[in-house]
Amino acid sequence: MLSSVLHSDVAIQVNVRIMRAFTAARQIMSASVQMLQRLSSIEYHQIESDKHIAETNLRIDEVFRRLDQGAKTKQGLFFEGQIYDAYVFVSDLIKSAQTRIVLVDNYIDESVLTLLDKRDDGVKATVYTKRITPQLSLDLSKHNAQYAPIDIREYTHSHDRFLIIDETLYHIGASLKDLGNKLFAFSQMLELGADELLARIDGTFGQNKTP
Secondary structure: OOHOOOOOOHHHHHHHHHHHHHHHHHHHHHHHHHHHHHHHHHHHHHHHHHHHHHHHHHEEEHHHHHHHOOOOOOOEEEOOOOHHHHHHHHHHHHHHHEEEEEEEEEEEEEEHHHHHOOOOOOOOEEEEEEEOOOOHHHHHHHHHHOOOEEEEEEEEOOEEEEEOOOOOEEEEEEOOHHHOOEEEEEEOOOOOHHHHHHHHHHHOOOOOOEE
């Protein structure tokens, strides 16, 4: 205040220095604001980049998941004595199911129920078999009282064995309870779809439906 009132050489020099000091302070503040803006911009772009990387990783995981699903074995042959190999093969198929498992097999027992229990939660399991014996009925009742229920229905119009995993239909040359006991083959059926087979089964199921 004195430097602006007094008119001496010293007052004039002080006034000039004060103005320079204010100018320098203003430049520093302006530079700081620009730096903060740049830092904020860098932080924003980093966040967006992290989101993009996360989304890309999810897409990559989905691609590999679908590749794994598409890499399911389409056909194969098991020789007599390959009991464990055949068991692991069917176990892996059952574990891969996402929504449903349908088995058409005229000869099943409690070992088949145990095998179907390897499916994930929420996966529906249905079995069509030639005859529900009193023993099988008892096994099923005890099983369903403790584990995720399996629906077993009598169906007498099938000679071969079929396994449906979601939308994929397999023809299996041996009953699941006898896998590996003798030479058998399996193959994925490409000309006949799972829904088409089920539609044909449902068309004749009413003739065999039990109370």
